[in-house]
Amino acid sequence: xxxxxxxxxxxxxxxxxxxxxxxxxxxxxxxxxxxxxxxxxxxxxxxxxxxxxxxxxxxxxxxxxxxxxxxxxxxxxxxxxxxxxxxxxxxxxxxxxxxxxxxxxxxxxxxxxxxxxxxxxxxxxxxxxxxxxxxxxxxxxxxxxxxxxxxxx
Numbered sequence: 191x192x193x194x195x196x197x198x199x200x201x202x203x204x205x206x207x208x209x210x211x212x213x214x215x216x217x218x219x220x221x222x223x224x225x226x227x228x229x230x231x232x233x234x235x236x237x238x239x240x241x242x243x244x245x246x247x248x249x250x251x252x253x254x255x256x257x258x259x260x261x262x263x264x265x266x267x268x269x270x271x272x273x274x275x276x277x278x279x280x281x282x283x284x285x286x287x288x289x290x291x292x293x294x295x296x297x298x299x300x301x302x303x304x305x306x307x308x309x310x311x312x313x314x315x316x317x318x319x320x321x322x323x324x325x326x327x328x329x330x331x332x333x334x335x336x337x338x339x340x341x342x343x
Contacts, residue, residue: 250272283306
């Protein structure tokens with residue numbers, strides 16, 4: 191009986207004194223899964239460091255520094271930037287010179303896009319809104335929204 195009381199007290203103290211659950215994403219490499227986007231690339235996001243305050247080496251809280259790595263590199267560019275966490279959602283912005291693919295997916299023309307990725311810190315699921323000034327074949331500009339998920343590698 192005495193050991194049951196001690197165990198109960200230890201468990202209660204552990205729960206009461208435990209740090210709050212973090213909504214932050216773990217640092218690491220992630221595969222970007224975006225099945226609905228017309229693109230022949232797959233992407234790895236390297237989220238290996240926290241963001242840094244300007245002109246210092248101080249880490250910024252609730253922010254991850256991201257490097258995007260296209261596979262293959264052909265007709266794609268690496269991007270780098272910060273993804274701040276606000277209200278449980280990360281946001282990462284990329285200006286992609288090859289974002290919208292027209293005609294032949296491999297050799298056809300491309301149109302620059304402004305892409306805003308937003309995802310949930312816990313589920314790692316979100317959406318990317320890709321905005322462009324002009325569409326394929328002279329159509330008006332607009333935007334497309336693509337769901338995505340991140341899988342830790």
